Every structure is written in C-alpha cells, then in structure tokens.
Amino acid sequence: MNSGARALGAEQGSLFDTVPELLGAASRARAPSAPKAGASIPFVQPYSASAETPARPYAVPESLPAMRERLLNTARTRVLFLVFAFAAFALLAIVQIAWLGMDGSARPNRPHAGSLVPPRGEIVDRNGAPLAVAYPAYSLYFYPQAMDGTGTNPLVRDPADLARELKAIFPDMDQEAVAAKLAAGKGGFLRQRILPEEANEVWALGEVALQSPAILDRHYPQGRLASHVIGGVADDGETQTGTFGMEQALDKQLSDPDLRATPSALSIDVRVQGALEDEMNRGMKLADADGAAGVVLDVDTGEVIAMASLPDFDPNRVAQEDAANTTNRVTFLRGELGSVFKPVTVAAALDAGEITDLTAVWDASPVETGGKVFEDYEDKGSRLTIPEALAYSSNTVTMRVAGKVGGKQLHKVWLDLGLNRPVDIEISGTSKPFFPKAPWSDMTTKIAAYGHGFNVTPLHLANAYAAMVNGGIMRPATLKKVEPGQAVPGTRVFKASTSQKMRQLLRLVAKHGTGRNANAAATGFRVGGKTGSAEKLINGRYSSTRIIATFAAAFPMDRPRYVVVVALDEPKVTHAMAGRTAYFNAAPIVGNLIRRAGPMLGVRPDNTRDVDVSDLEYLLKVKR
C-alpha cells in the first residue's frame, strides 16, 4: 500500500529511509478506508497516480523524469520541514523540563502562601502558646486621592464638619488638629488602632477619603503576662525593632525573612507564669508591698520557667504612668537579700570540710567583729546545731561558721556562684552587683555569711540555690527553651554530697523552721527553702520597718527540679499579715504557687515520699 513511498526511498538512496516508514505508519492507519493502495501520501500522489490512472490532457507540460524530480524534491522539503518542526518542539520541551528541573526559581505553586509569614516572627512559650504575634489592627487613614484621583477635592463635606463628626466617634480626638489636617488635603494616619465598630462608624460617614486599612501590628495576646520578659518593640511605620526584653534579645531572629516563619520558643510556661503573677499580686496586696519579684527556675537546665516583676505594665499600650514599671526587678533591682544566703554559707562550710558533723553544737552568743556586736534577731538559746541555726535563722552561728571557713574560701564560693557580676541572661537590663573587693576582712566575711554587705538580684539568688540543690552544678539562666539533652554542662561549685546534705537541711527549715507556711500551703510537694528579711539601707542606716522579704525554695526535695524565689519590697504589717518578715508574706506566696504550678510542671504531690531527714529531724524537736 505504501509501495510508492517505499519505492521512492529505495530509488533515492537511504537519505530518508525512516521517513517513509513514518509516513507509512500514518497511512496504514487509514488504509482500510483508502480507496487505492499507495494513495494515502498526498505529496507522492501525482507520481503514483499517474502510473495507475489515465493522465489528464493538460497535466503533462514537462517530461516525466523532470516532473518526478521536482515532485520528489517537494516531498523531501516537506518531510524535512516536518522533521525539523518535530525536533524543534521536542527540543523546546526538553529545554523547558530541564529549566524547570534545575532552576529553583520556577513559578511557585502557592504564590500567596508567603503572605502568611508575619513581618516579625512570633514569640511563643515553651508549649507553643503565643506571647507576641502580628495582629492586623484597623487604623484611620486619610487618602485624599481616593475621591477623584487628583486629591484636589478630597472630601464631600466641610473639613470642620467632618472633624466634628469624627470627634463624636473618637471623643479623645483633637478636633482642631484633625480639621486642619483634613483641610490641608495631605494624606496620612489620623489615628492608629481603631476598633472594628469605630471603623464601621467612620465608613458610615460616607467619606471615600477616610479609609481604615488593617495594618499588621505587634500584639501581645496575654496582655500584662510576662511583660518584662517579652519586652516591647518600636514601630517606625516600616519596621519593628525590639527595644527591650526578649523582643530585643531575639531581634535578629525575629526580623530575619528566612527565620521569622518559625516562632521563637521561650523557656517560659504561660500557665506557671500566670500562677506566679496571680499569687504575687495577691500576696503583694495582702502585705501592702511596694513591689515584688519572682522567678521559677529549672535547676537542671537553667531555664526560667516564669519570671515576674510587679508592678507590671501592659505591653499593648505602654502608658506614660507605666514607664517606671518597665524595670525588671528580677534581673535589675539589687539589694541585700539577707538570711537566704545562710544555707549557701553552710554549703560552703560543708564543702570545705569545716562542718563534718551536723549534730555538733555551735556557740550562739553574740559575735563581736570590726568593733561591732552582732546578735540573733530572736534568742533561741546559746547553743545551737546547724539545722537549728538554719531553722531559727541564727546570725551568730552562721557568722562563726563563716569565720571557720575563712574569707578567702567564702569569697571563692561567692565568685563561683557569679554573685560579683551581672547575671547571665539574654535580656538586657541586668545590673552589676555591689560586691566587696577581695581580700575580705573578718567582718566582711561574717556579714556576707548572712547575706549582707553585697547587693545582688533575685535571679542571682535563684541561680545559687539551683547550684546548691541540683548536685552542685552552676549553670547560667536562660530564657530560651532548651531542648532535652541540650543543657549547658555548667561548672561544679559544690560536691554532690554537699548538695545532698543541703536538700535535707532546706527541707528541715521548710518543715519546722521559718518556711513552715510554704510547706503547709504545698503539702505533698516536699518543699525546702529559707526565708530572708533584710532591712533596707536608707541613707546609710538600716531601717527596721523597710525590709526586703525573700523566700527561696526548691521542690520536690527528694529530687529537686525547680527553684522558686519570691521577694517582696517593703511589705507592711496589715490586717491580713501579722508581721512583715518573709515568714508571713513571701513564704505563703511560694507555697501557694507550688501547689498551683507543681502539677503543671510534672511534679505530683505525694504524701508518702520525701527526702530522708530522719537523722537530723530529732535535733529540732529537742529543747536544749
């Protein structure tokens, strides 16, 4: 059937051997309906047709071979053209596939997904609860060109009338200033952050030039919660820059276009933070205190689980009257924290081998050093054991212990605990402690032993307690979430055996000593801790009524996991508080917090478990 084409190919050599096959394939498909064999190739038709059908009288002006040559050429040209066309198409397709495969910038499948990436990264807590997000807030914008495209006649009504109507919607608006702005015909924001219903009311005015675009703004859904930790941003209309807190510490990460799609996780747990702030607020009001600082620290990783400073501020609307409250009392306000450092002194003595027997009896009579006499706040007898000295918060015994340890060794421990330098944490707004220079005199050593003569922040104290109970390892505090197994190794400050003894001693103080209120409020959580009520130094004299009341605790004492420190600034004797020391105000706050937050932190209250204190407990029941 395609014999004609084949014959041609055969006669003209093998130049187009394959082409007739190609054409043949096409013709084969139509073969059944083709009227004659070999008639399905149009451009070879004249030749084969002339062989089989009678030639028409007008069709033979040239010789047969010449005609055959011409037709053959035509056929070849056409075939050539077709082949080139196919090849070009194939090449084009291959090039495009290669281009798509190799070039990463091929057209994205989801061109709009990018608009979900916030202009500034989100900040979330350790469990993913948002703390800072980009929120589209309506604003009132004057756009004069909206009316006629030129801006010559932007408003329907008189600017003064319109300003009056706007004043009815926004009562605190400066009517004259707005009227002047509208009259000037220059575009710009009339108001940032308006409510949706206000936007509707403005829309109802029917002025085309008054628009309410939704602009992505920084928003803190938890309001005042952890405001000191999160910090704030400055918005210049184009970009947002962190000004303090973690917004500043994480600024690079939050504004990086490649990184901001993933939220930055803090170590904070909003539930614990909420409980801490709630309990501190309550305790602060009951004791009529000026301020309060509180921190919950993971002893094994150094993560800050909660950090609160009161009074606080609303980061969504930093008002002028709140400006003073942006100071973070946990990291910035330093003071002599007092007796809470007594356990640290005892730990230093245990570590140095100066206390080998906790049942040994120490002299508790007044101590004279540097020409001054120091005595106990409350006389508990002239002979006390170390557990008693801690439980009753004896200054004299602690001073004698420090005397035995020596200024050099105590100074070294204080340095190891980082009490001489600003606390290690991501946020700015830390302060350098006031710290006496070495060598320490006998008096400096002895008053440092019970937390005087040096000023540190509550976070310094929390770090020291963490090192004391976690087995003796000092780690820097962090506000970034630490993945399991990623905690910094830290440096050893105390022996593990010392840490073990301290767990017992602190538990005893909370069970029978000045921390009883905390233990009572958090039954089953095995709380251990020590109070401190330090008189503030006012104009060079210690005031007996203005104190800083601190309670530093750890729980559960059989395997300490968290340290809690709460400090109240100038608590007072009120109807609710029979005294102003930490026993009355700070300790119950910590107890209530542990009861609320313990289960959230994975610590189950259990009355059947505890650290074994049986070898020491009897000392506190014996009346000497």
Added chain:
Amino acid sequence: MTIASRKRQIVWIVALVLGLAVFAALTLRVHMVRNDVLRADITIVALKKQKQLLETEFQARASQHQLARWNRVDLGFVAPRADQYLDGRKQLAMLGQPVAPGAPSPIRVASLDAGEGGAFAQREMVSPISGKPITLASLDAPEGAGDVFADAFGDFLVEASPIRQAKAQTGPVLLAESVE
C-alpha cells in the same frame, strides 16, 4: 493535483486544526484548573488569616490573668490535694467497689440519655410515689385547649414547666410532645 489528493490535504489540515483546537482547549482547561487552585489557595490563605485573627481574640479573652480573675470571682477552683491523686488503675478501680454495709449512701449525680429513641426517651412518665403512669392535667383538657395554651405561653411554658423530658431540644419539638 487530483481531487483525491486535495481531499487528503484537507483531511490533513482538518486533523491539524482539530489537534490544535484540542491542544488549545486543553491548555485553557489547564489554566482554568490552575486558576481554580490559585483561587482556592487565596481562600485558604484568607481563611488562615481569619483563623489567626480569631485565635488571637480567643487568646486575648482567655488570657491567664482573665482566667485567674474568673476563677477567683465565679468558680473558686483550687489545685487538687495530694490525696486527690490516684496512683493507677487499681486505685481507680477501688473507687467503684460496692459500698460496705452501714456506709452512707453514695452521692448520685443526674445522668442523661440523650440518644435518639433511648430507653429514657421512651419511658412513660410515672409518679414518683405510686409508680403509676401519670398524665399531665393540661393534657386532659378538651381538644385544642392545649394549642390555645401553648400559643399563649409558647416557649415560656416549655422553659418553666418542671414536667418535661430532659432532652436537648427546644421550641416546637418539645411543645409538640407535651401537648400530644
């Protein structure tokens, strides 16, 4: 050229045109689908944004401070005590043990069978004293009186009437049942 060859040429051209037409139609179709996908994507992005907005609103309304305030004023929940925790399945199962003789009768809480056509729904209303089925006085009234009554008091009757099945239904359904 013969008529036959011309015919074939026309057939070829028609085939080519047809092919092109199918190609064009297919291309249009592909673009249509792609545009549909894009439109769906835009909708998804818009919905996600809306969701973010609502989530933020929920978070703001249910902030820790707000929850604490509510709890203090309205609910008064406190953290559970150590003895309120259970150690495992065994301890949990102990709670379901039959009461010992002489023990105070356990506190029963109301339960509700809200299932469709459940036993509770089909049971007849009985007198708590005699155990006999009772009929509402209003249902003994002459034909149509219930309708008049129901029309007059409507939903108020349904809400206020102490004798009704505790089913999660409102309005007409309950009304129809009570006047049947």
